[in-house]
Amino acid sequence: MTRSIHVRTAFVAITAAALLATGMTAGSAPASASTPTEVSGTLADATPYRFVVPERWNGTVFVELDFAASTSVSGYVEHLLASGAAYGGTTRTVTGWDIAGAIDNQIEALERFEAAVGPATRRIATGTSMGGFVAAGVAQRRPGSIDGVASFCGGLSGAVSQWNQKLDTVYTLSRLLDPDGALPVTGIPADVAGSVSAWRAVLSEAQGTPEGRARIALAAAIGQLPAWAESQPRPSPRDPDAYQAGWYGALAGGGLPYIGQAMSSRRSLETITGGNPSWNLGVDYRAQFAAASKQDRKVVERLYRAAGLSLEEDLGIVDAGERIAADEAAVRQLEQGIEFDGALSVPVLTMSNIGDQISTVAQQDEYGDLVKAAGNGGLLRQIYVESVGHCAFSDAEKVAAVDVLLGRLDSGRWRSTSAATLNRAAEATELGEARFLRFTPDDFTRPYAPAVSPQV
Template identity: 55%
Template sequence: MNRRLRGGLALAIVLAAGVPTAARAAEQPCAVLGSSAARCTAGQLADGTPYTFAKPARWNGAVLVDLDFAAGGLTSPLTASLLERGYAVGGTTRTISSWNIARAIDNQAEALGRFEAAFGRARYAIAEGRSMGGMVAAGVAQVYPGRFAAAIPMCGGLGGAVGQWNQKLDTVFTLKTLLFPDAALPVTGIPADVPGTQQQWLTAVASAQSSAAGKARIALAAAIGQLPGWGLTPDGSPTPVPADHDVDGVEQGMYLALAGGPLPYLGQAVSSRRTIEQLAGGNPSWNTGVDYARQLAEAAPEQRNAVRRLYERAGLDLPADLGRLAAAPRVPADPAAVRYLERGIVFTGELRIPVLTVNGTGDQISTVAQQQSYGSLARRTGTESRLRQTYVQTAGHCTYTTGEQQAAIDRMLTRLRTGHWPDTAPRTMNALSAAVDGVAGRYLSFVPPRFNRPYP
């Protein structure tokens, strides 16, 4: 049996036995955006992690448990929408667990125990969250299928932490090798001055974007890393989705994914890698044996076309640059650091409860190709009937409307009540979304590219 599953079952037994009285917090009235009838419970888990839950006066028996809820969830429009529809909602924060994904997963089960100690047994406990919270929700589905009835991972890194960070290494390694070989820009071993390092990388890439050669190599790095071909401007506004043949539009989108918008890929690649390296005691990523020419060949067609055309326009030799990448000294991983990320979660695809994923096609942090990896594993294990994967045409990380999120949650509740999957086609999802907040839904039919750094 998987050791994460063994540990989860052990904790589940402890939780089922009851929460120590001293750790319980009584329910009490609370102020929630848009609701005056909710009651809340709050406190700290055994490791000091804060938790908060809100339950409506007319509870439908479902509770959503979210990694990040206690960090402002009571003022979220989604929380108001959920409470209005009868859901209880709550969860923890990542302030203590950070990139210790194993602890974050265990904390969701412990938090559910706190909720049930205050309000009684939930009929349907649903792990739900965004970003790292999406990865944790998928981890909860794998580790605690006996405690949770379902999971809704949104914009989560479902390639798993090891695969996700290997792919980020590929992108940054390509930029460094082809554009900044002599610059003091770290790929791994991120120094303590994270803001300074982020700014150095962003400034360097912005400078490269001003030349034809820089644009060509930026496009190559982004294609290798499977970044989206559209993004957000610095003020957070989405750029138009470029036509497949619009070389400049596709490249501009890839540049914005790397270095633009409120949460640029390079900024997160620096800050989170620093955190992970500190927790893991070394570098958990490697590119030994990676064939970057093959990765380019498997990139989205419009990105391959953009790279080829931009290289021609700049007068550069694409095969020569791919040869430089092939000949460049590789980055080895620290085996102990890899084991640290493995202990967090390695997705097996063995789904024992229903899972509904939501991912943006223009997400620069949790790239959409990772959804293909998760779905492929479920098909390999023969449990794909428990999985539905949906896609939203939106740029940026976790940029969903309230209605789009509520639609996914309502579909899952229907699945749990009936035992059968309801319609999750884009037309239906968009109608449900618009009925919530009057904003047109953006669900669409989409087939993600094959994730190029699956692990194991």
């Protein structure tokens, strides 16, 4: 692959300082040592970057959002370093939800790495959560600068669509549990912690009654949340009470509840975009519920019957509420963050855990559909892990996933991604649990096409 490297003027002083600290000179191979060499510095926008280079570097380099902020090296990264790959990346400290800026930073960091260490033979964008989103964005926006992508728990329906769906969830809760509109849905105030605390109090109170539990379930089904709470077994839809408790746990429990991220990250988005980038004008919530999975609908219907409530009446209440308009300029800016269009020219592997309450797994359906519609299905593999929590992967599972991508780059063909094959590979690493499963995500119910003007 031919690449042109554009190095900004500020790079000279930064690189010199970094290389003096590491005993390296620009363009040299890593110094011979019993421990890996580090290359670090600061990008043009003041974002830190850091790479760890093994003594016998094999030419492969991974770049990840958040790596430069880490204080330790995981077993997964240690495994890759031991195999000869270099590993590094940036942080989100400057860019935050400026996904476009974070995408560009990954490439600038790679350029600085190569200027210091030498040309790489394989450049792989990777990351978890927002990092997985950014890595997939690199594949679409800067494909000539990388050779492959390993995206972990990135969501990937697109920036606008995922936040429209989060709006649907919180809007439904607002209409049914906070009819006076005392709690924020958009326009999140600076006291984010106060908003989260107030929402959790309302949800906790509702969870104490059959009526409240039914209404929480309806909002969760519309938002396609996993019905699985952290520190609890995965519930069966044949047990509606346990299933609903799983929804409540995903929504309001655990260390990173859905409602918390719906407040904190929306506040960040509204600050970055200068307005509200989400809307529900024209959304038919009866249709949204009808589009939910059959098992989710059945659980909600049983809970409504047990509570003596009319599901049809509550859907009418949601549909009759005052709708929320978006600021079109904010939508257009968030689109740049990125909206995926299925355009791939390098292999992409995605891994999601089915109980992720933040990067909900149905978004993978939308990403896969877009890639297939663009005729690029052969470049994509999507695999799934049976675990609960945000980005809940073992080191073993991450190693097994990356090995699939490396095999594709080596041979030009995908090896088997059956659950049995992946579990054997993960178990062989002795780095943790192996929980791959055969899984098909539900159809994503809030897709967005940038070519279509938003309702504002």
